[in-house]
Amino acid sequence: MSYRPKDAVVSDGQGKETRAPGLLERVRECCRVRHYSLRTERAYVDWIRRFVMANGKRHPRDMGAVEVEAFLSRLATQDDVAASTQNQALSALLFLYREVLGIQLPWMESVVRAKRPQKIPTVLSRAEVTRLLALMDGQVALMASLLYGTGMRLMECVRLRVQDVGFDRNEICVRNGKGGKDRRVPLPRRLRERLLEQVERVRILHGQDLAAGAGEVFLPHALARKYPNAGREFCWQYVFPSPRESKDPRSGMTRRHHVDEGVLQRAVKVARDKAGIDKPASCHTLRHSFATHLLESGQDIRTVQELMGHKDVSTTQIYTHVLGRGANGVLSPLDH
Structure with missing residues (x-):
């Protein structure tokens, strides 16, 4: 799924109109400009897609703290994901708003990250x-x-x-x-x-x-x-x-x-x-x-x-x- 608003049409200055890149295409471009690994790029794209789909395909600009916190809460309570997985989803949404959409939202700083439990690693003799x-x-x-x-x-x-x-x-x-x-x-x-x-x-x-x-x-x-x-x-x-x-x-x-x-x-x-x-x-x-x-x-x-x-x-x-x-x-x- 590549989310794109219906009116996402731009002009090239010579009278020709072309489609603007969809939201997920822009996420990929921003990841590559910053030399993020392919794994990180795919993870961010997947989390942003899930966030948009979970909110009825609404554009992230039209959503805020309520939707982000509800999405992260569902991951923990309904999907029972690990703390590291929940934090990865939060990082993807932070990247979306800051780097892709260029929106500085103060409330994003106050979203609490899940605390990862400290586990003793498995070691072989x-x-x-x-x-x-x-x-x-x-x-x-x-x-x-x-x-x-x-x-x-x-x-x-x-x-x-x-x-x-x-x-x-x-x-x-x-x-x-x-x-x-x-x-x-x-x-x-x-x-x-x-x-x-x-x-x-x-x-x-x-x-x-x-x-x-x-x-x-x-x-x-x-x-x-x-x-x-x-x-x-x-x-x-x-x-x-x-x-x-x-x-x-x-x-x-x-x-x-x-x-x-x-x-x-x-x-x-x-x-x-x-x-x-x-x-x-x-x-x-x-x-x-x-x-x-x-x-x-x-x-x-x-x-x-x-x-x-x-x-x-x-x-x-x-x-x-x-x-x-x-x-x-x-x-x-x-x-x-």
């Missing part, structure tokens, strides 16, 4: 991680090992480019992580040879693509306009490419994208079940295990914070609860 990785093979095994060995997020791993793997310095540069930040993480020495072999496979595949007249990948932040040939350079290729080319949903160009993250997610789930691990373990659990095991080995929390890419150390401190290093885990000086 070292033995469980070993069993899990042993039941995987090929590319998915290498990717899962990287998640545990570096603490990268799932999408940071699948979006890894050849130029970001520093074999000479034994480190990986994670580009455009959460919050748009870059950071460096260690390249596990046990994965060095396997990563070198993976890069060589990518080199061969890229050569075949170039010979077929293809071989171009997506470049971020309009770099393709500044460097027209960079998209075909080997250094920009994904370390874990998709087995087939696909059409870019934004530009419409057919390129070789990175592998679908669902492939790794399904592989981890299958390996978890085979290993008999009775925990809701996922790809993100390997990241949690990375941080927890570092702290167990005596690594200081500030270093772990930097490796995880956490903005605040309080986020990293959640892993001290997993370790039991709170009040119950501290030996009183009197007991010495």
Whole structure:
């Protein structure tokens, strides 16, 4: 659904009339101007569509605090969504009024965000991680090992480019992580040879693509306009490419994208079940295990914070609860 007022007709100044972009088209344009990810764009468009449909297709300009609060309340009371989901809906509506419609509404600031409960993350023991990785093979095994060995997020791993793997310095540069930040993480020495072999496979595949007249990948932040040939350079290729080319949903160009993250997610789930691990373990659990095991080995929390890419150390401190290093885990000086 693309909401558009009936009278949304504009003139091009030469007597010709054209349709103005619909509301959702304008939302997409604003997201792309601000370099929002495709996932964020799709989430915002979906929430704004649901908000309009829930209010009889009325234009958001004709609605206010009553409709927004009622919509958010229904999400919590009727749909029973999580606090994070409700906050995402609120963020989408804030974006709609501020950035798309250009309306500064003071009442939007007073809308209360749902408080997210603080949960202790699921963490695997070292033995469980070993069993899990042993039941995987090929590319998915290498990717899962990287998640545990570096603490990268799932999408940071699948979006890894050849130029970001520093074999000479034994480190990986994670580009455009959460919050748009870059950071460096260690390249596990046990994965060095396997990563070198993976890069060589990518080199061969890229050569075949170039010979077929293809071989171009997506470049971020309009770099393709500044460097027209960079998209075909080997250094920009994904370390874990998709087995087939696909059409870019934004530009419409057919390129070789990175592998679908669902492939790794399904592989981890299958390996978890085979290993008999009775925990809701996922790809993100390997990241949690990375941080927890570092702290167990005596690594200081500030270093772990930097490796995880956490903005605040309080986020990293959640892993001290997993370790039991709170009040119950501290030996009183009197007991010495």
